[in-house]
Amino acid sequence: MKRNSTPFIYHPIYSDLVLPPRHRYPIGKYRALQQWAVRHGAKPEQWLTAQPLNWDKVATVHCRNYIRRLQNNDFTKAEWRRIGFPWSQQLLTRTLTSAGGTLQTVEVALQQQLAIHFSGGYHHAHYDWGSGFCLINDLAIAARHAVDNLGLSSVLIFDTDVHQGDGTATLFSNESRIITCSIHSQKNFPFNKAQSDIDVGVADDISEADYLQTVFDTLESAINRFQPQLVLYDAGVDIYQRDDLGKLGISLAGIYQRDLQVLGLLQQRQIATAVVIGGGYQRQLDRLVTAHGQLLRAAHHLFSA
Numbered sequence: 648m649k650r651n652s653t654p655f656i657y658h659p660i661y662s663d664l665v666l667p668p669r670h671r672y673p674i675g676k677y678r679a680l681q682q683w684a685v686r687h688g689a690k691p692e693q694w695l696t697a698q699p700l701n702w703d704k705v706a707t708v709h710c711r712n713y714i715r716r717l718q719n720n721d722f723t724k725a726e727w728r729r730i731g732f733p734w735s736q737q738l739l740t741r742t743l744t745s746a747g748g749t750l751q752t753v754e755v756a757l758q759q760q761l762a763i764h765f766s767g768g769y770h771h772a773h774y775d776w777g778s779g780f781c782l783i784n785d786l787a788i789a790a791r792h793a794v795d796n797l798g799l800s801s802v803l804i805f806d807t808d809v810h811q812g813d814g815t816a817t818l819f820s821n822e823s824r825i826i827t828c829s830i831h832s833q834k835n836f837p838f839n840k841a842q843s844d845i846d847v848g849v850a851d852d853i854s855e856a857d858y859l860q861t862v863f864d865t866l867e868s869a870i871n872r873f874q875p876q877l878v879l880y881d882a883g884v885d886i887y888q889r890d891d892l893g894k895l896g897i898s899l900a901g902i903y904q905r906d907l908q909v910l911g912l913l914q915q916r917q918i919a920t921a922v923v924i925g926g927g928y929q930r931q932l933d934r935l936v937t938a939h940g941q942l943l944r945a946a947h948h949l950f951s952a
């Protein structure tokens with residue numbers, strides 16, 4: 648199916664969060680990517696503004712007591728250290744908005760086949776604990792919404808961020824309608840891996856050709872086996888050879904090829920695809936945004952008339 652433009656879901660709050668100086672989280676990348684997209688021809692009508700979730704929606708996947716403690720800044724120092732952000736009201740609002748954006752991306756993707764969220768992929772958030780910059784699991788909330796409220800019976804979460812989607816895996820270990828699949832660096836964080844429905848832990852010295860073949864084969868076999876009506880695709884770019892937290896050696900061209908083959912296969916099978924940009928931690932912002940931009944290039948190549 649060819650269309651003129653892919654819907655982009657975004658909110659300025661994604662980059663507005665104030666963090667301590669030299670904090671390793673690249674908070675500026677969301678706005679920089681939005682500006683990159685505009686410079687590369689995104690039209691005003693493509694943009695949709697993300698809407699924050701309410702806490703009841705968060706409770707569809709997270710523990711009520713965890714939510715209360717998060718709202719009240721009632722975590723221990725060790726818990727905050729594991730999360731990696733300092734508490735603020737702004738952090739809560741940003742987190743709810745980002746999760747709302749992923750849910751909205753799912754709804755739009757079901758109508759228009761493809762939608763891209765300029766945030767999302769907080770896959771290290773578990774039922775009652777957060778970790779690795781993740782407080783609430785947007786992928787999980789959106790997938791649960793799709794099966795509980797939108798009538799879907801098979802949803803695939805296809806996660807190619809360099810880190811395993813451990814929170815998503817544990818949240819859905821007993822949910823047969825939601826299939827979790829993670830392709831990640833076996834030796835990277837989280838060091839205690841969870842069990843997804845499909846896990847592919849790759850070696851850090853995997854060749855680019857083998858990595859790309861692995862991604863394609865894993866997605867194709869998951870589609871054939873589970874016949875998903877919707878795929879949530881985490882297109883994290885911390886697989887990039889210049890990433891500060893990743894350990895793989897994938898080039899910029901490799902990121903483009905990965906996204907092109909994932910989106911291409913899903914387009915060919917006519918499966919609705921909701922994409923989140925996921926991780927990417929290179930400190931050099933221009934390079935980081937160029938890496939995330941490969942996703943937009945791939946979508947443009949496939950979906951523009």
Ligand SMILES: [Zn+2]
Pocket residue numbers: 808809810883885925926927
């Ligand atoms: Zn990551």
